Amino acid sequence: xxxxxxxxxxxxxxxxxxxxxxxxxxxxxxxxxxxxxxxxxxxxxxxxxxxxxxxxxxxxxxxxxxxxxxxxxxxxxxxxxxxxxxxxxxxxxxxxxxxxxxxxxxxxxxxxxxxxxxxxxxxxxxxxxxxxxxxxxxxxxxxxxxxxxxxxxxxxxxxxxxxxxxxxxxxxxxxxxxxxxxxxxxxxxxxxxxxxxx
Amino acid sequence: xxxxxxxxxxxxxxxxxxxxxxxxxxxxxxxxxxxxxxxxxxxxxxxxxxxxxxxxxxxxxxxxxxxxxxxxxxxxxxxxxxxxxxxxxxxxxxxxxxxxxxxxxxxxxxxxxxxxxxxxxxxxxxxxxxxxxxxxxxxxxxxxxxxxxxxxxxxxxxxxxxxxxxxxxxxxxxxxxxxxxxxxxxxxxxxxxxxxxx
Numbered sequence: 001x002x003x004x005x006x007x008x009x010x011x012x013x014x015x016x017x018x019x020x021x022x023x024x025x026x027x028x029x030x031x032x033x034x035x036x037x038x039x040x041x042x043x044x045x046x047x048x049x050x051x052x053x054x055x056x057x058x059x060x061x062x063x064x065x066x067x068x069x070x071x072x073x074x075x076x077x078x079x080x081x082x083x084x085x086x087x088x089x090x091x092x093x094x095x096x097x098x099x100x101x102x103x104x105x106x107x108x109x110x111x112x113x114x115x116x117x118x119x120x121x122x123x124x125x126x127x128x129x130x131x132x133x134x135x136x137x138x139x140x141x142x143x144x145x146x147x148x149x150x151x152x153x154x155x156x157x158x159x160x161x162x163x164x165x166x167x168x169x170x171x172x173x174x175x176x177x178x179x180x181x182x183x184x185x186x187x188x189x190x191x192x193x194x195x196x197x198x
Numbered sequence: 199x200x201x202x203x204x205x206x207x208x209x210x211x212x213x214x215x216x217x218x219x220x221x222x223x224x225x226x227x228x229x230x231x232x233x234x235x236x237x238x239x240x241x242x243x244x245x246x247x248x249x250x251x252x253x254x255x256x257x258x259x260x261x262x263x264x265x266x267x268x269x270x271x272x273x274x275x276x277x278x279x280x281x282x283x284x285x286x287x288x289x290x291x292x293x294x295x296x297x298x299x300x301x302x303x304x305x306x307x308x309x310x311x312x313x314x315x316x317x318x319x320x321x322x323x324x325x326x327x328x329x330x331x332x333x334x335x336x337x338x339x340x341x342x343x344x345x346x347x348x349x350x351x352x353x354x355x356x357x358x359x360x361x362x363x364x365x366x367x368x369x370x371x372x373x374x375x376x377x378x379x380x381x382x383x384x385x386x387x388x389x390x391x392x393x394x395x396x
Contacts, residue, residue: 151370159357172349182395197380
């Protein structure tokens with residue numbers, strides 16, 4: 001165990017977990033996912049890096065824990081990747097609706113989306129939604145120009161989320177999930193598999 | 199002229215215009231476009247309603263003046279409507295990019311978009327972008343289920359704006375306008391003219 005931890009803080013106590021999450025939240029917001037190391041989080045929290053790994057696993061896991069999202073995006077996205085690119089538009093829409101139509105998960109996600117107008121919050125949105133949630137889908141599906149395609153996908157999903165869940169614009173806000181899915185699935189499918197202009 | 203105007207405020211002075219705009223901004227934010235009357239704006243500003251009409255025209259004009267957008271959306275949308283529904287996806291995309299790629303106009307529009315997370319700002323976004331900008335396009339093009347289609351269009355345009363101009367996500371942020379237009383035009387065209395699921 002490190003000797004650099006704060007006075008009176010016992011490793012393994014809820015205090016230690018909270019201190020690590022606090023430190024992680026601050027550093028991720030300030031430096032982004034790439035600019036933050038487990039070592040820096042540990043140092044700021046006054047604990048040994050091994051303890052951070054022990055509690056939270058890899059850096060992506062720590063990032064997701066720091067965001068306090070009530071769902072693991074990699075877990076919900078795994079079936080979308082496994083089902084292959086031909087139905088990816090509809091499958092991704094199903095996941096988006098299932099996650100965002102759940103009031104508790106939605107609340108945790110909206111807290112992140114609200115950061116979109118300040119610089120640190122923007123980093124969380126980019127690193128979170130694009131880096132950890134959508135990026136791996138594009139690569140997992142083996143798409144050509146995957147990053148570009150996933151940004152197009154993200155732009156439609158993000159706009160839908162804003163109008164349905166934030167602005168609550170009708171008729172979109174009260175539209176049954178199945179109808180939303182069948183409206184937007186072809187758009188996403190196009191971004192996944194159509195030839196891109198160049 | 200009204201006798202109810204504030205002490206020392208002369209009708210026709212820059213003060214009077216500013217007082218009307220202040221009053222309009224407050225009332226539109228609080229009550230929305232529909233809930234606000236020219237009469238209420240005049241009364242709050244301490245001037246005669248006829249003076250409000252004289253300076254700003256109809257209520258929609260006053261709303262746009264209050265938003266201080268550096269462009270008249272009805273003017274830029276008129277050619278999109280005139281060119282007809284078959285090319286509406288591409289034509290609308292051209293307008294979106296021309297307006298948002300202009301730094302001065304973009305700044306004035308971003309000020310409105312930033313309101314999206316507070317209740318009064320949301321009303322301005324809905325009444326402005328959907329009510330005054332996009333609503334008339336759908337009706338002008340003679341679309342069936344026009345309001346629904348325009349909300350789908352808005353969801354893609356809004357998401358694109360957020361990713362390109364607010365989050366500045368690459369490669370979208372530095373993509374040449376023509377490439378952005380040809381990427382998104384088919385999506386908008388689909389929302390304009392494809393059969394909608396029901």
